[in-house]
Amino acid sequence: MNRMIFKHELQTRIRSILTWGLSITALVFVLFTYFSVFAKEAELMQALLAKFPKELLIAFGMEHINYSTPLGYLAFFFLFIQLCLAIQACNFGVGLVSIEETELTADFLLTKPVSRMEILSSKVGAALASLVLTDAIVWVSVFFALTIYGEGKPYDPRTLVLLLASLLFMQFFFFGVGLMISLLVKRVRSVTPYSLALAFGAYVLNAFSGVFGDVKLEYITPFKHFEPGYIVDHAAYNTPLLVFNVTITLLSLAASYWLYLHRDISAVS
Secondary structure, eight states: OOHHHHHHHHHHTHHHHHHHHHHHHHHHHHHHTTHHHHHHTHHHHHHHHTTSOHHHHHHTTOTTOOTTSHHHHHHHHHHHHHHHHHHHHHHHHHHHHHHHHHTTOHHHHHTSSOOHHHHHHHHHHHHHHHHHHHHHHHHHHHHHHHHHHSTTOOOOHHHHHHHHHHHHHHHHHHHHHHHHHHHHSSOOSOHHHHHHHHHHHHHHHHHHTTTTTTOOGGGTOHHHHTOHHHHHHHSSOOHHHHHHHHHHHHHHHHHHHHHHHTOOOOOOO
C-alpha cells in the first residue's frame, strides 16, 4: 500500500464522510424524538398494523417489531439508515477507479513508479477506512440518541453492537460489488445512476423477499442478510446469509483486482 495515495484518497472523501455521517445523525435524532409516543401507544400501533396485509408487513420487516423497546423502535427505521449507507458505499465502489478514467488522469497515475496492485490496494484501503469512519459517526449518534430519548428503558448492548456492526458488512458488500461492476463496464460516465440502481434495486428485492413463497430472494439482497427485526429478535445474525454475504464481498474484491490488473487504461490523446 502506498501511503501518499492512501492519504490523498482519504482526504478527498472527508467531505463525503461528514455529509453522510451528519445527515444520518440528524435522521436518527429526529426519528428518536418520537420514541416516547410510539412506546406509549405501542398496543394501538400493533392493533393498527394488524389491519395491514401480512405480505406488506413482511415486505418492510415490520412483522415482529416491538415498538415499545428502544431496539425495537431502532429496528423500525434502521432500514433507512442501511439504504443511505449502501448508496454511499456504492458511490465509493463505482467511482474508485472509473472517476480517474473519466477525468483522463488514470494513465498519468500509472506512469508513476507504483504497481497497479499497490495503487488499487491504497485506494481500496482508503475507501474502506472512509466507510468505517462514517459508521463510527453513526454509532456514536445512535448511542447518544438512545441515552437521551430512550427514557431509561433497558436494552441488550450486545444486540445493539450486532445491529450497528451489520452496517459495515452491508457497506463492504455494496462497495465490492460496485467496484466490480465499474470494472466490467467499459466507461462509467456518471457514478450516480449505477449507485442508485444497485442500492435501490437491492432494496426493492428486499421488500418483495418472502412475499413470493419459495423464491429465495434473500440470497440476492444484503438488506435481507442483515434484517434489523431478525437481529433484534434473535440477538444474532442469520449465519448462512452472513457467510453468503462475506463470500460475495470477497469474491467481488478478488474479481475487481483481477479485472484492474488486466484492464486496458485509455491514455490521453
